[in-house]
Amino acid sequence: MPCYLTQTASFLPGVPVDNDSIQLFLGALDGEEAVREKILTMNGIVRRHYAQDERQRPTHDVYRLGAEAVGRLGSAAGCGGATYLSAGTTFAPLAAPGYASLLHARLAEAGLLRQPVEISSHAGICSSAAAALAAAVRAVASGDHASALCVGAEHSSEVLKSSVIQPVDDRADHANLRNSRWFMSVFLRFMLSDGAGAFLLQDRPREDGLSLRVDWTHSLSLADRAPLCMKLESRNSLLSQDVSVLSEHLFPCVDVFLEDAFRRRSDSVDDYRMVLPHMSSFFFRRKMERAIAKRCADPQAPTPYWTNLATAGNTGAASIFVMLDEYLHTQPVEPGDRLLLFVPESGQFNFVLISLTAVSS
Template sequence: MNQVFINRVSKFLPNEPIVNEDMEIYLGKINDRESKAKRIVLRNNGIQTRYYALTKDGVPTHTNVLLTANAIRNLLDADFKASDIQLISCGTSSPDYLMPSHAVMVHGELKNGQSEVNSASGNCCAGMNALKFGYLSVKAGNTANAVCTGSERMSSWMLADHYNKEVENLKDLEEQPIIAFNKDFLRWMLSDGAGAMLLENEPRGPLPMRIEWIEGYSYAHELEVCMYAGADKLANGDLKPFSDYHSVEWLNQSVFAVKQDTKLLDKYILDKGVESMKDAMEKHGITPEDVDYLLPHVSSHYFVDGLYDRFAKAGIEITRDKWFMNLRSVGNVGAGSVYLMLEELVHSGRLQKGQRILLCVPESARFTYSYAYLTVC
């Protein structure tokens, strides 16, 4: 088996950073009313700026494919050209199309010549699953390199216009014309952007990072769905897919809106995260002392103190001075967040040879968790 190295990390963030006060300029106001959830959600999540692939009129400026392709282009130079890419492995929860797959469309945008492609779907762990596919391909010798990406373009899903038909339907039914909290919640949580990594079977560049291992854990066998889109949740916890609804219901009930069961999120996301991380560390025989930087993808600063306390109680306390996050300035970019954290850390000038990095990505969709352990070479 080959060793696998992350030799380059890049990003692409669309347009200019957007402050909290300007979010509804871009997304619009549902029913021409300011959101009641906005202030509460933003106070808890601690995000101060984020990026949207939108104009102030809500017109898209980039597709997810273009965001991803631009992040890949930022990896390239004379020493590693687009034509050198042997595998493109892309993860996202917000593809532009139901089909073809996201990675195929990115390949078509790059026009880099013959490449193998892989698309990882899901939510936040999709980026890590794309990374693991590339890691295993290079490790097994199937390819000598892989370009892996994590990206999101959620802003276009959150435009007020997508919810106004449901509001009109509620008025017709003489019900309160207010979108449910489980839909409005995520409008103030999600951001756009893309990150990319170049994996190779030999170290290159000033500070390559060797991938020691990548682990994934799913608790779908124990827990019901928490975050979903293109479906509605029934009283028994099952999901009814969009294809089982009449087309008029797609608009009247905002079936395609991204929804979050916040009660389930609060109840399970931290406990299962600690359980899975402890299992991963014990499996590979590492302790908190073997971690110099922890890069935890958290959707909200609301969870940070609770996560730290649970780590401590479980005997895997990683001191806060080792935590590296950029949620406040970049926002929650889902499958792209861990790529954007690592890119910022790599270009911060802080890394030194021999340091160890632990990537930690939870996914609330049905409670999935991914971890990767890196050594700076």
């Protein structure tokens, strides 16, 4: 049975925050000025959003962020008809119940989803919400559900603000600061931000306008061949990423994943109008371009890609939702156009692809 993505929405909290204003919202840590400018130059992000005021008080929690995105889908009736809810995030203030369970309660309180539904909560790093999307697609495509909601949300500021984060200070133990545990946590304060997105999936296209038919999904973990790279410690909520592991393993694993996906699906990147990749930083831009070009008939004229990383920020698990919603609202899309959503995760190298084709009613 076919599955269609019929509505998208996103929510970026607060005002856009430029590079000079980050520490107004996240506070300052001793010694981070030494790395701040280099990190910001490297990642290419010029604006982001925080669910945080200038006194480091949350304006939204991750559950409300998700509910705000759902509320912007534009069809309360459509959302109300959903019988399946899947959701993913990196950090939630409660380890249990799962994110989708508490989100369901918030949606009910807001009058958006007032009936019992099947739920599926997904944890992880950047691919958690993409995995939730793949699960929602399968719930509809199997015929078990005619309508499903999928939500991705991220509230990274809650664990990165100076009043909470307690990085291990081992700077004196490392000649190269990038190898210190201190750097592995502190640099993320200039990389990550907050936001949420929501998709409505149905077993038929919408009656007016464009829908996106889901052609296939492909997920693969390569944790069997790479060490742990990025983690969120439950005992202290300390988020860190080993950049040396990232540099060594990310794109070799990307190559394995993409080769496996297009071989199994008998598909080609050449058949797509646009690739929408989750990128944590423009530092990886050239490597991403090469990974795409390698799978095109003419590597000198590869399928283009589009990202809003510079202006929406790196919203982690929510980024592919935020990205696709902005793309559909700002870029021309015609029936027959194919879009490829690509979400690599550096936790221990898990990857998700979603193949979409625009169709008219």
